[in-house]
Amino acid sequence: MAAINEAWSVLGNPARRREYDLTLVGPPAAEEPPFAAGAPPFREPRLNPLARYQDPPRFPWRLMGIMGLVGVGFVILGVATASEPTPPVVDNVLRPGDCVAIQPNGDAAEVLCTAPHDGTLVELVTGLARCPDGTAAHRDRQGMGTACVQLD
Numbered sequence: 001m002a003a004i005n006e007a008w009s010v011l012g013n014p015a016r017r018r019e020y021d022l023t024l025v026g027p028p029a030a031e032e033p034p035f036a037a038g039a040p041p042f043r044e045p046r047l048n049p050l051a052r053y054q055d056p057p058r059f060p061w062r063l064m065g066i067m068g069l070v071g072v073g074f075v076i077l078g079v080a081t082a083s084e085p086t087p088p089v090v091d092n093v094l095r096p097g098d099c100v101a102i103q104p105n106g107d108a109a110e111v112l113c114t115a116p117h118d119g120t121l122v123e124l125v126t127g128l129a130r131c132p133d134g135t136a137a138h139r140d141r142q143g144m145g146t147a148c149v150q151l152d
Helices: 002-011 014-023 061-081
Strands: 099-102 107-111 119-125 136-140 146-151
Touching (some): 002 014, 099 146
Antiparallel strands (some): 119 146, 136 146
């Protein structure tokens, strides 16, 4: 260990290294070019912690690929396990666009558009408001106002 420390103290110091190289028999090593007159010796660049992109970060492509495959798997699983949408239900609250059936007493009641119906609700008016032209006025079955129905 002492010999290694002594060798490092000689080789690590540029001035002592130059003296050692002059004592060797033969030309200097090919990997070290001779210094120009008055030029400082070559020094290995040191790691600069403030230098930007000295060792640029790598993008995690493998992780992104795995996450993409997991996402595709979730989509395929969702499509495979999806069921038919539930059919619309009659909630007896009239809204514009609902299909209505006229009851024997003249009230307008909501029905499914796939079932037999008498018309489509255009507007539900309250108070003394009047239905627009081309629609028939019927009382809402729930008593919420006047249903303006466009008859089929």
